[in-house]
Amino acid sequence: MPELVFFSGTMDCGKSTLALQIEHNRSARGLQGMIYSRNDRAGEGKLSSRLGLVTDSVEAGEGFDFYAHVVGHLSAGGRVDYVIADEAQFLAPEQVDQLARIVDDLELDVFAFGITTDFRTKLFPGSQRLVELADRIEVLQVEALCWCGARATHNARTVGGQMVVEGAQVVVGDVNQPEAVVGYEVLCRRHHRRRLTAAAARAAALSPDVLPVDPEPVDPEPADREPADGVANGVTAPA
Numbered sequence: 116m117p118e119l120v121f122f123s124g125t126m127d128c129g130k131s132t133l134a135l136q137i138e139h140n141r142s143a144r145g146l147q148g149m150i151y152s153r154n155d156r157a158g159e160g161k162l163s164s165r166l167g168l169v170t171d172s173v174e175a176g177e178g179f180d181f182y183a184h185v186v187g188h189l190s191a192g193g194r195v196d197y198v199i200a201d202e203a204q205f206l207a208p209e210q211v212d213q214l215a216r217i218v219d220d221l222e223l224d225v226f227a228f229g230i231t232t233d234f235r236t237k238l239f240p241g242s243q244r245l246v247e248l249a250d251r252i253e254v255l256q257v258e259a260l261c262w263c264g265a266r267a268t269h270n271a272r273t274v275g276g277q278m279v280v281e282g283a284q285v286v287v288g289d290v291n292q293p294e295a296v297v298g299y300e301v302l303c304r305r306h307h308r309r310r311l312t313a314a315a316a317r318a319a320a321l322s323p324d325v326l327p328v329d330p331e332p333v334d335p336e337p338a339d340r341e342p343a344d345g346v347a348n349g350v351t352a353p354a
Contacts, residue, residue: 119218121203121245123231124255125301126270130228131155132164133255134201137226146196149185151175153202162201175200181213185221195223203229206241215248233284234272234299236307259301262313267301274298276314278307 124130138148150162152172157163162172175181185195198217200206206214206229214225227249231242238246246252259267271278272286274297286297300312 117218117222117224118250119215119225119245119248120227120251120253121242121249122226122228122253122255123242123245125259125267126230126299127165127259127267127301128255129164130230130255131162131201132166132168134162134199134226134228135164135168135170138170138199141197147194148197148199149173149188149195151179151181151198151200153205155202162199172201175206175210177207179210181210182216182220183213185217185223189221195221197223198225200225200227201229203227203245204231204233204239204242205229206244208240208244211241211244211248218250230270232270234270235280235284236269237284239284261301261303261306262316263303263306265303265305268304269302269307271300271302271307271310271312272297273300273312273314276312278310278312278315280310 122130122133134150138150141148150170150172151174152160152162153175155161155163155172156165157169159174160172161169163169173184181198181200185198189195198214200214203211211227214227217223218225227245229242229245230239231246232238261267272282273279278300302312306312306316
């Protein structure tokens, strides 16, 4: 049976890489798919991975109708065996409904890839609707890591290396950006709650405040040193 499958995870966990892998595997078997993306890091009409892989896609902008587009392609004599929708968190709820209709009415598999929550730990509307409608939800098994080495579970927006928790929900950016620009970083829940990014952690480690203020005094007379001639336990021997 055809399915609407939602592949979710944090940034930097391989969602787009998996989308490209699914496209490669199916096209290698002679199947033809429709690939959609939105606000990809490589630009309009692209689906790209941080590993350097990229393919052409249809830009699914605001107001785009997935169902009408697929039906139009089929009506013009085209072939569609499956649908891939990357950056699905940016979709409007009604666009996710259109993806579900493709599965139900056209009997095509739809694979949607997206981030579940934003930099404020709030659900994206598109991701929320996918959670509500998807036949299956797959959490990516390639774990992104926080700077501390723990599993990253939250996305953080940074400006100048500092985490921010206010602003528009959608601001296009990427991980590992120069600290002077808007970027993103994946963090574990503990460090997201503390707003402690990698840059902030480095600054704290370099701060003199983390060093002991009063070092231990050095004993001028170690216990194993032999006493001076004529002196024992602070008493001077008689001449």
